[in-house]
Amino acid sequence: MLKxxxxxxxxxxxxxxxxxxxxxxxxxxxxxxxxNGSGKSTLSAVITGKEEFEIAEGNIEFNNEDLxxxxxxxxxxxxxxxxxxxxxEIPGVSVTNFMKTAINESRKAKGLEDxxxxxxxxxxxxxxxxxxxxxxxxxxxxxxxxxxxxxKRNEIFQMAxxxxxxxxxxxxxxxxxxxxxxxxxxxxxxxxxxxxxIIVITHYQRLLDxxxxxxxHVMHExxxxxxxxxxxxxxxxxxxxxxxxxxxxx
Amino acid sequence: MDLKDKLVSSFMAFxxxxxxxxxxxxxxxxxxxxxxxxxxPTKKEEAWKYTSLNSLxxxxxxxxxxxxxxxxYKEVKRxxxxxxxxxxxxxxxxxxxxxxxxxxxxxxxxxxxxSALTKxxxxxxxxxxxxxxxxxxxxxxxxxxxxxxxxxxxxxxKNKMPKKPIEILHFSTGNETSLMIQxxxxxxxxxxxxxxxxxxxxxLTTNEVLTNSVTEIFAAENAIVDYYKVQNDSNNASLIDxxxxxxxxxxxxxxxxFSFGGKLTRNNLNFYQNGEHIDSIMxxxxxxxxxxxxxxxxxxxxxxxxxxxxxxxxxIYGENSTGVFNGKIIVDKIAQKTNAFQQNNxxxxxxxxxxxTKPQLEIFADDVKCSHGCTIGQLDEDALFYLQSRGIPKxxxxxxxxxxxxxxxxxxxxxxxxxxxxNKLIAKKxxxxxxxxx
Numbered sequence: 001m002l003k004x005x006x007x008x009x010x011x012x013x014x015x016x017x018x019x020x021x022x023x024x025x026x027x028x029x030x031x032x033x034x035x036n037g038s039g040k041s042t043l044s045a046v047i048t049g050k051e052e053f054e055i056a057e058g059n060i061e062f063n064n065e066d067l068x069x070x071x072x073x074x075x076x077x078x079x080x081x082x083x084x085x086x087x088x089e090i091p092g093v094s095v096t097n098f099m100k101t102a103i104n105e106s107r108k109a110k111g112l113e114d115x116x117x118x119x120x121x122x123x124x125x126x127x128x129x130x131x132x133x134x135x136x137x138x139x140x141x142x143x144x145x146x147x148x149x150x151x152k153r154n155e156i157f158q159m160a161x162x163x164x165x166x167x168x169x170x171x172x173x174x175x176x177x178x179x180x181x182x183x184x185x186x187x188x189x190x191x192x193x194x195x196x197x198i199i200v201i202t203h204y205q206r207l208l209d210x211x212x213x214x215x216x217h218v219m220h221e222x223x224x225x226x227x228x229x230x231x232x233x234x235x236x237x238x239x240x241x242x243x244x245x246x247x248x249x250x
Numbered sequence: 251m252d253l254k255d256k257l258v259s260s261f262m263a264f265x266x267x268x269x270x271x272x273x274x275x276x277x278x279x280x281x282x283x284x285x286x287x288x289x290x291p292t293k294k295e296e297a298w299k300y301t302s303l304n305s306l307x308x309x310x311x312x313x314x315x316x317x318x319x320x321x322x323y324k325e326v327k328r329x330x331x332x333x334x335x336x337x338x339x340x341x342x343x344x345x346x347x348x349x350x351x352x353x354x355x356x357x358x359x360x361x362x363x364x365s366a367l368t369k370x371x372x373x374x375x376x377x378x379x380x381x382x383x384x385x386x387x388x389x390x391x392x393x394x395x396x397x398x399x400x401x402x403x404x405x406x407x408k409n410k411m412p413k414k415p416i417e418i419l420h421f422s423t424g425n426e427t428s429l430m431i432q433x434x435x436x437x438x439x440x441x442x443x444x445x446x447x448x449x450x451x452x453x454l455t456t457n458e459v460l461t462n463s464v465t466e467i468f469a470a471e472n473a474i475v476d477y478y479k480v481q482n483d484s485n486n487a488s489l490i491d492x493x494x495x496x497x498x499x500x501x502x503x504x505x506x507x508f509s510f511g512g513k514l515t516r517n518n519l520n521f522y523q524n525g526e527h528i529d530s531i532m533x534x535x536x537x538x539x540x541x542x543x544x545x546x547x548x549x550x551x552x553x554x555x556x557x558x559x560x561x562x563x564x565x566i567y568g569e570n571s572t573g574v575f576n577g578k579i580i581v582d583k584i585a586q587k588t589n590a591f592q593q594n595n596x597x598x599x600x601x602x603x604x605x606x607t608k609p610q611l612e613i614f615a616d617d618v619k620c621s622h623g624c625t626i627g628q629l630d631e632d633a634l635f636y637l638q639s640r641g642i643p644k645x646x647x648x649x650x651x652x653x654x655x656x657x658x659x660x661x662x663x664x665x666x667x668x669x670x671x672x673n674k675l676i677a678k679k680x681x682x683x684x685x686x687x688x
Contacts, residue, residue: 045635048635048639049638049639050635051631051635052631071638071643071644072635072638072639073638073639073641073642073643073644073647075639076638076639076640076641077641081639082639084636084639086632087636088630088632088633088636088637090633090637090650090651090654091654091657091658092653092654092657092658092660092661093650093653093654093657098640101642101646101650102640102641102642103641105641105642105643105646106641109641141657158640162640162641
């Protein structure tokens, strides 16, 4: 599904990603871990097409198509989703209206008519239930005054609504207490299928207790320096990142 | 002949059509002298540094329409808040249209300035209120005073509230190549009275129009005035709006200005707080493009203690448009415990757009809370990326962000139909259809 080949990317000539290779197949869950500043969030931003990042070398293929020329919205229409570490507040636009716009814009891009209002409502209700979101929440302005937990839950609600093929969860566990973490993780697990894939970007192991990865990759200084199975995450939890850094420099 | 000379010489023709024996005419005669001395303001004056009237003065405006023009309701229906029942005071090329209006004298007076200025039954009110807070030395105000004859007259007695909102509409037909209009309005809310007013100036063609309007508003003790100015005119229509508001104790006056278009728009908004526990609220959304120019000059004069003023102006400037915000707050020495807040935030969506924003605080009391802030920025790239990553195209994403930016000003609009109208105007202004009613 996703194939990243020797990806070098950065901002204004400052290289942050220094040769990333990664392949994610349908049905898989990958975790990307690493210390602060290792390039994890940059990688997610480059996959989703944030403009400020430039690709210097290598490429990203999604279902065998090079994404280089696609805008962020085109990538979204192809089924790539990013759950943000810091979701943006949009006053005056309710969660419901925001989702309507997002879904209908995607449909428009595919040459489909707007989703009928009753169908939309049903979908919203269904997905809200999945994440234990109550109705009042849906009429609030998007992310405005939301707690950390509400913001993250809302991100996964959007994921549920948009049903992406590839979901990247960037530090979805940060700022969550254990109850919120469980709700969010449960939501993600219910959305998991053999046809989609998930990349979990995280600093700590604890989210991976709930969203169990098939593969774990460790990033350091813009490269994936180690890959393994979920046991690698446990090892990191125990030993910290220092041994990886040392191993990488050797 | 330049515009000033033309105006001064037209005053004689004007006198042929008004009662020169009426005491109001002394005020007019005084005013034309003042205008003759001062002339139009120039960019040398601090208050007009960023707004030039030079090119307007080169246009050969007719000072009076040659004939009375009529309009069919269906031609102009879209400019009314027609979803709800309202009182309507409508003018076509500056002349009252009884056909399009709906006035009343049922417990309140919602009618015409021309009646108020001529009929004996209004004399007492006119003596007390007419030209009492309008400036006697601002040249454009005195110019309007000199030609004051027609406009809206609203008198709400003690404890009364009109059954419905009042719309004041000024249409220009374009039957003159270029026309100058000078509406003069007087609005009085007595003790405990309450009213809602929507004012709009609308040119129906691309012919030149210059409106120099003066409105005096008096809010007595405990009165509540909710006033909305909708400015979305053609690219050849210019408006100089001079509004003077006198408030007494415990009154609340809330004024929204929506500036979405016009060639040149200058809002001179002046609040005078003559009492205690007064609240003055000024809110504005400006969204312009092309070569449009909007200038907001606000003044709040805190004359007595324990009062508040709140100003919140948002501006979005595109293409070659230019904006000005100048907010002056004066707190007199005895006006202790004043709370005065002022905020002006702007987004420039084009490299060629400019905004000049300036707070001007003159505080002579020592126990006050005054704050002001102004920002000029571009759209937040991270926010834009967030929306795009949800599949919302860049153009729509930008519009959503601009809408969100202006949103808190809209929250205080109390007439739902007007609010939805403004929302639609904003969506149109931003050139998007977001698939839902904002």
